[in-house]
Amino acid sequence: MTITDSDLKRARKRLLQMHFESRVGHIGGNLSCLDALMVLYHEVLTPQDRFVLSKGHAAGALYTALWSSGRIGDDALKTFHKDATLLAGHPPASGIDDILFATGSLGHGLSLAAGAAKALELKGEGGMVYCLTSDGEWQEGSTYEAMVFASHHRLSNLKILVDHNQLQGFGTTSEVASMAPLGDRLAGFELDLKVIDGHDLGAIRAALASRSNTCQLIVMQTHKGRGVSFMEDRMEWHYLPLGAEQYAQAVQEVEAR
Amino acid sequence: MRKQFCDSLVARSSRPEMVFLTGDLGFMALEPLKEAMGPRFINAGVAEQNMVSVAAAMAREGLDAWVYSIAPFCYARPFEQIRNDVAFHNLPVKLVGNGGGYGYGVMGPTHHAIEDYGVLLTLPNMRAFTPVFDEDVTEVVERAGEAGAPAYLRLGRGEPPPGYAVPAYAPWRQLTSGQGAPVVAVAALASTYIQAFADLPDDARPNLWAVAELPLSRNPPPELLVEQIRRSGALAVAEEHVRCGGVGSELALMALDQGWRINRFDHFYARAHHYETYGSQAFLRAQSSLDPASLLAVLAPHLKAAG
Numbered sequence: 001m002t003i004t005d006s007d008l009k010r011a012r013k014r015l016l017q018m019h020f021e022s023r024v025g026h027i028g029g030n031l032s033c034l035d036a037l038m039v040l041y042h043e044v045l046t047p048q049d050r051f052v053l054s055k056g057h058a059a060g061a062l063y064t065a066l067w068s069s070g071r072i073g074d075d076a077l078k079t080f081h082k083d084a085t086l087l088a089g090h091p092p093a094s095g096i097d098d099i100l101f102a103t104g105s106l107g108h109g110l111s112l113a114a115g116a117a118k119a120l121e122l123k124g125e126g127g128m129v130y131c132l133t134s135d136g137e138w139q140e141g142s143t144y145e146a147m148v149f150a151s152h153h154r155l156s157n158l159k160i161l162v163d164h165n166q167l168q169g170f171g172t173t174s175e176v177a178s179m180a181p182l183g184d185r186l187a188g189f190e191l192d193l194k195v196i197d198g199h200d201l202g203a204i205r206a207a208l209a210s211r212s213n214t215c216q217l218i219v220m221q222t223h224k225g226r227g228v229s230f231m232e233d234r235m236e237w238h239y240l241p242l243g244a245e246q247y248a249q250a251v252q253e254v255e256a257r
Numbered sequence: 258m259r260k261q262f263c264d265s266l267v268a269r270s271s272r273p274e275m276v277f278l279t280g281d282l283g284f285m286a287l288e289p290l291k292e293a294m295g296p297r298f299i300n301a302g303v304a305e306q307n308m309v310s311v312a313a314a315m316a317r318e319g320l321d322a323w324v325y326s327i328a329p330f331c332y333a334r335p336f337e338q339i340r341n342d343v344a345f346h347n348l349p350v351k352l353v354g355n356g357g358g359y360g361y362g363v364m365g366p367t368h369h370a371i372e373d374y375g376v377l378l379t380l381p382n383m384r385a386f387t388p389v390f391d392e393d394v395t396e397v398v399e400r401a402g403e404a405g406a407p408a409y410l411r412l413g414r415g416e417p418p419p420g421y422a423v424p425a426y427a428p429w430r431q432l433t434s435g436q437g438a439p440v441v442a443v444a445a446l447a448s449t450y451i452q453a454f455a456d457l458p459d460d461a462r463p464n465l466w467a468v469a470e471l472p473l474s475r476n477p478p479p480e481l482l483v484e485q486i487r488r489s490g491a492l493a494v495a496e497e498h499v500r501c502g503g504v505g506s507e508l509a510l511m512a513l514d515q516g517w518r519i520n521r522f523d524h525f526y527a528r529a530h531h532y533e534t535y536g537s538q539a540f541l542r543a544q545s546s547l548d549p550a551s552l553l554a555v556l557a558p559h560l561k562a563a564g
Binding site: 093094100101102105107108111114118119122123145146149152 | 276299304306312318337338342346
């Protein structure tokens with residue numbers, strides 16, 4: 001089902017609501033990848049496909065996309081970050097069929113996705129494996145190991161998305177440990193590289209629809225806190241929870257956009 | 258044990274779901290397996306973190322995933338991948354560490370694996386297999402392969418006396434019998450005590466037990482061993498593993514929990530990574546008083562009295 005602006009607004013508001021009600025942060029990096037996750041879950045993923053959220057701190061965006069696409073209910077979202085919930089701050093190890101792996105420690109997801117892709121190939125099964133990474137986690141050595149593996153095995157059933165919002169835990173990616181320009185650095189691997197606007201639904205759809213004879217990597221230029229003026233491109237929204245007034249303003253801005 | 262391991266996996270490789278990953282190791286040992294498995298034999302390169310996560314995902318996809326490296330590269334380097342990706346999901350990945358304990362001897366401390374099962378058994382669902390004799394490996398591969406849970410195999414080198422009839426595999430085996438107190442030894446180290454104990458007179462000969470599966474909560478000591486402990490009021494444990502997290506600690510806790518009333522407890526263990534000089538596995542065992550002579554020097558004065 002093709003998503004509309006209305007679907008995106010509804011998802012963005014629900015994401016803000018769940019974070020506000022649970023008084024937790026990580027909102028900025030959730031909003032930067034929500035558009036891509038919405039396209040993936042509404043328009044792309046089939047029962048044969050796999051998805052690995054390597055940037056596990058965007059669990060809120062994942063839960064929201066699962067909710068929006070009817071895979072989990074609203075009652076589940078209401079438990080987000082609460083005691084006895086399945087919806088922890090990072091994806092759980094079990095209990096939700098659409099979540100294959102507990103992630104949250106950066107640098108694991110790409111190897112898991114590459115392993116799933118290689119397994120599908122060995123089993124002679126179709127289906128694509130999608131993996132969403134942050135940009136900061138390309139500083140992890142294990143991500144480099146995974147890229148070497150994926151490239152060497154020419155995993156044409158693996159599609160890697162990078163949420164390149166250029167902000168990490170304690171500074172910009174350029175200030176902390178620059179890999180800029182990220183696309184150029186990664187182009188040395190024999191892969192099919194695309195750099196797109198990660199908030200342009202058309203560009204996301206086109207990149208996700210394309211096929212290649214090798215591993216594909218889509219660098220999505222995004223904005224942390226996308227859709228909320230006081231959050232956009234601000235590092236502190238990696239952490240901060242929303243106050244009541246901020247929440248009201250954020251919802252109003254999403255509605256008006 | 259590498260040859261037996263390779264032979265066992267070659268036999269297992271007729272299963273189409275089996276996949277084997279090596280961290281660029283196995284030269285002059287695993288070539289038959291490579292030939293038998295074709296594309297399901299994957300040299301994952303010098304990238305152990307990736308290798309373990311790839312194996313976890315393959316197990317999640319229903320494949321029978323085996324991971325192989327020199328022991329410390331198999332569990333220490335990729336520990337978080339084992340914890341998060343394998344153990345948290347209870348995926349039946351088999352981690353095979355060659356050269357457990359001081360197996361790599363004079364190659365130096367980076368290659369020693371003397372905290373392997375202690376570290377790994379802190380993780381949920383994890384099992385460790387510590388074969389004693391080379392002949393155990395076939396059965397151990399079968400049992401680890403069918404465990405349906407994460408498993409670690411510590412491969413070493415069995416050293417039974419010449420002409421010794423290796424008993425059929427069991428998670429606990431009594432290797433020598435006598436009137437002396439029980440001695441529990443872990444993995445291939447146990448095989449090095451057989452001759453020295455056999456040479457003792459019956460009234461001083463320890464009851465030597467070898468344990469080959471951990472944790473003890475899944476493989477508790479047999480009744481006969483418990484009876485020997487209770488009767489003698491003594492227990493000695495020998496393991497090529499640091500004291501912290503070892504079988505000695507586990508048995509001591511078990512003794513307290515179950516009221517075995519031990520009056521004398523001797524623990525022989527690897528003295529960690531702080532030698533000034535290096536040498537063979539036998540040299541390093543002796544440095545830790547794990548060799549038969551050192552062990553008996555401590556135990557012998559008490560064996561008759563204990564019995």
